[in-house]
Amino acid sequence: MVSLGLVFDQLITGLTIGARLFLIAVGLSLIFGVLDVLNFAHGVLYMIGAYAALWAIGAVSIPFIGLLGIGFWPGLVVAILAAGLVGVLIEAGFIRRVYDREPLDQLLLTFAFVLMLTDVVKTTFGSGSNVVDPPGLLAGSLTLTSSLSLPNYRAFVILMSIVVLAAIFVVLQTTNVGRLVRATSSDRDMAALLGVNVPRLYTVVFFVGAALAGLGGALAVPTQSITPALGNQVIINAFVIAVIGGLGSFAGAFVGAYLVGISIAVGSLIVAGAGQLIPFIAMIVVLLLKPEGLFGGAEA
Amino acid sequence: MSVLTLEDVNSYYGNSHILFDLDLEVEQNEVVALLGRNGAGKTTTLRTITGTVPRREGRIEFRGEDIADDSVDKISNRGVKLVPEERRIFPTLTVTENMQVARDMSSGNPRDIQEMYDVFPVLDELRENRGRNLSGGEQQMLSVARALIQDPDLLLLDEPTEGLAPVIVDDLYDVLSEVVAEDVTVVITEQNVDFALELSERAYIIEKGANAWGGTVDELNEREDLLDEYLSVGGAEAD
Numbered sequence: 001m002v003s004l005g006l007v008f009d010q011l012i013t014g015l016t017i018g019a020r021l022f023l024i025a026v027g028l029s030l031i032f033g034v035l036d037v038l039n040f041a042h043g044v045l046y047m048i049g050a051y052a053a054l055w056a057i058g059a060v061s062i063p064f065i066g067l068l069g070i071g072f073w074p075g076l077v078v079a080i081l082a083a084g085l086v087g088v089l090i091e092a093g094f095i096r097r098v099y100d101r102e103p104l105d106q107l108l109l110t111f112a113f114v115l116m117l118t119d120v121v122k123t124t125f126g127s128g129s130n131v132v133d134p135p136g137l138l139a140g141s142l143t144l145t146s147s148l149s150l151p152n153y154r155a156f157v158i159l160m161s162i163v164v165l166a167a168i169f170v171v172l173q174t175t176n177v178g179r180l181v182r183a184t185s186s187d188r189d190m191a192a193l194l195g196v197n198v199p200r201l202y203t204v205v206f207f208v209g210a211a212l213a214g215l216g217g218a219l220a221v222p223t224q225s226i227t228p229a230l231g232n233q234v235i236i237n238a239f240v241i242a243v244i245g246g247l248g249s250f251a252g253a254f255v256g257a258y259l260v261g262i263s264i265a266v267g268s269l270i271v272a273g274a275g276q277l278i279p280f281i282a283m284i285v286v287l288l289l290k291p292e293g294l295f296g297g298a299e300a
Numbered sequence: 301m302s303v304l305t306l307e308d309v310n311s312y313y314g315n316s317h318i319l320f321d322l323d324l325e326v327e328q329n330e331v332v333a334l335l336g337r338n339g340a341g342k343t344t345t346l347r348t349i350t351g352t353v354p355r356r357e358g359r360i361e362f363r364g365e366d367i368a369d370d371s372v373d374k375i376s377n378r379g380v381k382l383v384p385e386e387r388r389i390f391p392t393l394t395v396t397e398n399m400q401v402a403r404d405m406s407s408g409n410p411r412d413i414q415e416m417y418d419v420f421p422v423l424d425e426l427r428e429n430r431g432r433n434l435s436g437g438e439q440q441m442l443s444v445a446r447a448l449i450q451d452p453d454l455l456l457l458d459e460p461t462e463g464l465a466p467v468i469v470d471d472l473y474d475v476l477s478e479v480v481a482e483d484v485t486v487v488i489t490e491q492n493v494d495f496a497l498e499l500s501e502r503a504y505i506i507e508k509g510a511n512a513w514g515g516t517v518d519e520l521n522e523r524e525d526l527l528d529e530y531l532s533v534g535g536a537e538a539d
Binding site: 176179180182183186187189190191192193194195196197198 | 371372373376377382392398400402404405406446450
């Protein structure tokens with residue numbers, strides 16, 4: 001018999017996974033929505049964020065450079081910048097040259113970065129798994145009842161995903177830059193005719209999308225064991241989320257990420273090992289009944 | 301002084317050679333019509349000026365400066381603004397937002413949005429409507445307003461009356477005749493020859509991507525043979 005406490009724990013775990021997946025899926029959606037590029041390397045940017053955070057915390061060292069060891073909170077900034085800058089290098093250096101090519105070319109190009117960057121990280125940090133404790137500020141749990149408790153750190157990760165969703169929404173809908181991004185995403189040629197430097201705007205958007213993945217990776221560090229294969233694991237789920245929610249939709253990314261996160265965690269209670277299966281079943285059902293995704297066709 | 305000079309300009313889409321050694325001269329505050337049949341190269345001429353064709357060769361000068369190698373946004377920021385044939389209203393943005401984007405991106409002294417609503421009262425009533433919900437005429441008004449708000453030095457109008465009901469064409473004529481009375485230089489392409497010639501002082505006729513004729517509108521009005529030969533006025537619509 002499954003106890004209430006176990007279900008609750010798995011639910012919290014699912015929400016935490018959902019929050020992390022959302023931070024990948026939202027960047028993937030942002031980049032697809034504005035640049036029209038499906039970035040296969042997005043999971044790798046998440047993984048790079050995770051390793052940057054590990055390095056900043058002092059859990060891993062870089063050959064010839066050594067440990068950084070500045071702690072978790074500055075580590076979040078390091079992770080955001082590391083993933084963002086790698087993203088900018090990929091976009092400005094390479095993807096920019098294939099905007100007018102077929103989607104398959106773009107996918108292959110970004111897949112090449114998956115292979116290369118995974119190996120770079122493996123060579124730099126080794127392929128072992130790394131686990132660290134949550135920062136002291138968020139250690140411990142909030143006790144709800146005698147059998148139910150909510151780990152502070154997990155609550156923080158879930159909160160962060162909501163903050164990011166709200167921030168993206170506010171920026172896109174109420175600021176001048178957001179308006180410019182919405183205009184450019186719907187018609188980049190007309191935006192250029194009005195004087196928008198479209199390549200520069202694309203680079204900024206790619207930075208933001210990559211930085212969000214980096215943030216997700218850094219936040220994952222105290223709740224997940226980190227290996228160089230992490231990028232490949234998460235990108236599959238991110239694409240499943242994109243299909244379920246509707247690619248380019250932020251609300252879809254949010255709902256899809258939490259659906260997938262919860263079904264992974266709670267599903268494993270029902271049938272051992274079924275957790276990973278349920279998102280794919282959900283994806284197939286969505287593809288059959290509403291191929292554009294739950295929030296597809298709606299405005300991003 | 302010439303605002304715009306095209307000399308021996310050739311343009312290409314991929315392997316298709318569209319413009320052949322085209323020449324064009326536009327003076328300050330002048331309104332110049334580009335006439336010709338559908339497919340003659342009028343739109344490509346405007347796209348060549350704005351930098352939106354894939355490849356162009358020859359001399360293209362704006363206010364004496366070479367713009368042949370400039371990017372689209374850079375040419376726009378010099379003050380060259382296109383009202384494209386397809387209107388290209390941002391569909392998910394409201395009428396006001398469409399104008400705000402243009403205003404934010406303006407490199408000179410943008411006009412106030414309210415000023416545009418005074419010029420286009422029909423848009424005033426649609427402020428919060430999304431671009432995709434506008435009629436063709438409303439989209440055309442907004443497309444013109446969006447260009448005007450950026451206070452252009454050179455306004456390029458590509459087939460502004462295309463697909464519009466006659467009553468809307470009249471409204472558009474009223475607005476544009478006010479616009480051209482101010483100190484703005486305009487190049488206009490039109491299938492609707494009467495509309496273009498009413499607004500213009502000089503005209504060029506383009507045929508198969510090359511210059512066929514150039515002169516004043518008064519001269520052109522004397523030359524029915526030209527209208528017959530190149531513009532099929534009164535005859536069967538060639539396209």
